[in-house]
Amino acid sequence: MKAVLELRDVHKSFMGKKALQGVDLSVGAGSVIGLLGPNGSGKTTLIKIIAGLIKQNAGEVKICGLNPGEETKALVSYLPDTQHLYKWMRVEDAICFYDDFFEDFDRLRCEELLDYMGIDRADKVKDLSKGMYEKTSLALTLARQSRLYVLDEPLGGIDPVARDTIIDTILSNYREDSSFIISTHLVSDVERLFDTVAFIKEGKIILDGEAEELRIERSMSIENIYKEVFRNA
């Protein structure tokens, strides 16, 4: 299986503060990987490097064999954990924006997803509730037919119904040639989605492997492993 993403000994620090200290990670085609760690563990930094927003200080990052840049941005569909859409936009404008800039964007699919989630395209982005906003940006992100989806905390603080909708959407978007990286600290909600998990602590991946193997090995759910690993964090 050819790796969609390959990270080798990636380091990053901000003004002397170490955010990543030698991360190695390989994501094969068709896998859904859970990037698990508490706030401040380096999840967002790692994801932003993959999205091409942050440059590593040392180490190698390859996305489908390419260094992060203009080309890889066309391959990676990124969901930030912030309100990234412009305030002046209506949902409709955001759709047009994605449609204009991302060749792999499927407009019909996006409209289908938004309808399914009950979002009005005439709504102003800045008037959307937190849950609605997350659904909107998830629909935009998942309507791209990308090689790699990187979702930063896609389930942060939304209600269980919305959570199920989002999980459904992620599952229905699964393709054998595309991969997902999903960062979260709310493990129990989504642990069934992952086939691989990587636990990240203080900028290092301290445990990773196939989710089912870890369950067999430790007779524990991923959530309980998470609790054990981060007990002192």
Add this chain to the structure above:
Amino acid sequence: MLKLLKYELKSRKNLLLGGSLTIIILNILIMLDWKLGGNEIFGYDDTFGAILSIVLFGIWVAILVIIIIDSINILRKDLYEDTGQLLFTVPKSSYSILLSKMLTTVIELLLFGLLFTTLMISIIVAEGTNFESVKVMLQVLGENIGIVLQALFAILIDIMNFLVTIYFSLVLTKSLLKDKKYSGITAFGIFLLLSIFMGKINSWLFRYMPYSSDLGMSLRYGEFVLELPISAGESIAIILFNLCLFIILFFLTGYLLEHKTDI
């Protein structure tokens, strides 16, 4: 690039439309006031017209200030706010992003500049001045089209240089400091230093470029010829220098944004 430009302009729809409409409406009012001056509608004296003119002038200043502030914010916001995570994950080079932002400001200036010119001319016409003076003005412009174009080009380069200096300062600051805390003052400091430096070189060039009277600029109107105190050679050298400066700063800014800046 054009798509990026489209969204920058779209986000400024309100400013562009609102500004234009306000100016047009006020101008129409002023023209009516002049036309009907002394009539019952606007009173006997011209107080109303004077107030309108002051308001119009105020709006012009306000628009200019807004455009300058906006030319900073157009990049600063995407560097420091969450929207950067949308803009900078778009598969476009940092150079197209920078250029689209610059062009947005240039287009804004052009739009309001044209509006201003058109309205000035229409006021002159409405005022009932003899068309001769307008004709003469156009004739002068026509006969000296070379100088006019050169001057316009020089202004364009100056504006682009002003903008790229702002962007360079912002991007350099962002790549040096992670915190937003002192970013404003740092960027302003860098901008000031660069501007002083560029100004010094410009005045140095102006002083020491060999003066040749053959290339001396003159403004012609029929038999009338006005010798200008600067030579075409000089100003072309300055324009070229500024153009080079622009290109260097532009690519430097783009490089920093692409490779050294964390969003």
Add this chain to the structure above:
Amino acid sequence: MMENFDEDRPIYIQIGESIKRDIVSGRLKGGDKLPSIRDMSHRFKVNPNTIQRAYAELEYEGVTFTKRGMGTFIIDDDEKLYTLKTDMATKEIENFVDAMKELGFSSREIIELLKHNLKRK
């Protein structure tokens, strides 16, 4: 519908067990086609690779077989299905007996209690 799994155990094993229970109870019959991996992944809200693994395990155990390009089917072999049924029954009984023994009941007592319980029903 979100099936309740005990996430401390591998999910693919639990999905396999759930399918086997459906076969034994008669909800699924010999020769029936199993839902596609995509449908199952939606039904259980689990990663498609996990369903894939559960199906592979069932096939390995001889409970199902794959027709190329058609999908996964339950074997149409009454004898084998009967074995599956008795196997599962045996496992349940073993669990029950182990639990009772741990509570300190003797074999005779267990039988008596069982008889009593069955009669009452």
